[in-house]
Amino acid sequence: MESVAVIGGGSWATALVKIISENKFSVSWWFRKEADVDHVLKYQHNDRYLSGVTLNLSYVQPSTNLPQVIQQATWVILAVPAAFIESVLANLPPTIFTGKYVVSAIKGMIPVKNCLVTEYMQATFGVLMQQQCVIAGPCHAEEVALEKQSYLSIGSLDLQLAERFCVLLRNRYVRASPLDDIYGIEYCAVMKNIIALACGIAHGLNYGDNFQAVMVSNAMLEIEAFLQAIYPRPRNLSGSAYLGDLLVTAYSQFSRNRTFGNMVGRGYSVKSAQFEMNMIAEGYYAVKIIHELNKKLRVKMPITAAAYNILYERISPPVEIAILKDKFQ
Ligand SMILES: NC(=O)C1=CN([C@@H]2O[C@H](COP(=O)(O)OP(=O)(O)OC[C@H]3O[C@@H](n4cnc5c(N)ncnc54)[C@H](OP(=O)(O)O)[C@@H]3O)[C@@H](O)[C@H]2O)C=CC1
Ligand SMILES: O=C(CO)COP(=O)(O)O
Numbered sequence: 001m002e003s004v005a006v007i008g009g010g011s012w013a014t015a016l017v018k019i020i021s022e023n024k025f026s027v028s029w030w031f032r033k034e035a036d037v038d039h040v041l042k043y044q045h046n047d048r049y050l051s052g053v054t055l056n057l058s059y060v061q062p063s064t065n066l067p068q069v070i071q072q073a074t075w076v077i078l079a080v081p082a083a084f085i086e087s088v089l090a091n092l093p094p095t096i097f098t099g100k101y102v103v104s105a106i107k108g109m110i111p112v113k114n115c116l117v118t119e120y121m122q123a124t125f126g127v128l129m130q131q132q133c134v135i136a137g138p139c140h141a142e143e144v145a146l147e148k149q150s151y152l153s154i155g156s157l158d159l160q161l162a163e164r165f166c167v168l169l170r171n172r173y174v175r176a177s178p179l180d181d182i183y184g185i186e187y188c189a190v191m192k193n194i195i196a197l198a199c200g201i202a203h204g205l206n207y208g209d210n211f212q213a214v215m216v217s218n219a220m221l222e223i224e225a226f227l228q229a230i231y232p233r234p235r236n237l238s239g240s241a242y243l244g245d246l247l248v249t250a251y252s253q254f255s256r257n258r259t260f261g262n263m264v265g266r267g268y269s270v271k272s273a274q275f276e277m278n279m280i281a282e283g284y285y286a287v288k289i290i291h292e293l294n295k296k297l298r299v300k301m302p303i304t305a306a307a308y309n310i311l312y313e314r315i316s317p318p319v320e321i322a323i324l325k326d327k328f329q
Helices: 011-022 034-043 066-071 082-089 117-125 141-145 159-169 182-204 209-230 240-251 256-265 270-276 282-297 302-312 317-325
Strands: 003-007 026-030 060-063 075-078 101-104 132-136 150-155 174-179
Touching (some): 003 011, 150 159, 182 209, 182 240, 240 256, 256 270, 256 282, 256 302, 256 317
Parallel strands (some): 003 026, 003 075
């Protein structure tokens, strides 16, 4: 019988715990605060994220003991925002993931090291790429909570491993399919957050749907050029793990990145927008990382450059988007 550890107590972790435990697989679930564990044990739901989801405690064991949570499982799902993954895993023995399969549910990259989460796990804990999967696809935790039809793509170099993980996820409202472009979907998931953030900024500045449609179609060119520069291979970017994920993030009311961008467009400072949101917008960190990686690659990325100038160079959003609009066709 498969057993699963989920690291992280936010929305996406909660949605994954719901899906996997309802499929009757045992889930050990790591939280950073004892109060959150106590709340789950007492009320059968996560206090601050997707609190309407009732969890079956016969299959869910919440804990703050990270080594124990990992040791109990065959599969370890990482579901903490990328900016915090190093501090969360900091005190673990380097061999703790030996014999485990590691699955990144994270749509972000490790700041400063500027690497993908899968690359970080390989370099730091020796988890081979063949032992890793990533969860991609257009899927908001909030819609999983409402059991709305959703589609996930599981990326791995080993398609049999990806298929084995898909079995843990498939249910009445979740379809999951394996895909071998692990690097491509991991990068695409990072980049779509930047685009959603830029869409939010434009929306906050009162640009309309016409402009956003052109921004999103230009974004596909930007993403394609970057992916071909960093991990070239044939790929169909109109698939749901690429275009689908960009669309849901750019247009959905649930999108953290779009919401964050919208606040910045309306005049909030970065700090106050982050403070207002109870959730993390990965795109904020991704903009800097992709910008830095692109110093070597020198791909033409006008949307990412505009987002970087607004968020990190304090250029005013109306000025930067006005410059960007002249670059679109
Ligand atoms: N939400 C979604 O629909 C989806 C999210 N993802 C990805 O899942 C990952 C997790 O995001 P999501 O679940 O949305 O997160 P949320 O924004 O819902 O929650 C924030 C999470 O970050 C944690 N956190 C905040 N500050 C720190 C810190 N200093 N150190 C450690 N942890 C901290 C919070 O822990 P605490 O509660 O203890 O403060 C909480 O678990 C992201 O990479 C996201 O892109 C992927 C697909 C869908
Ligand atoms: O990646 C996600 C859904 O596929 C979640 O990110 P956002 O909340 O920014 O849309």
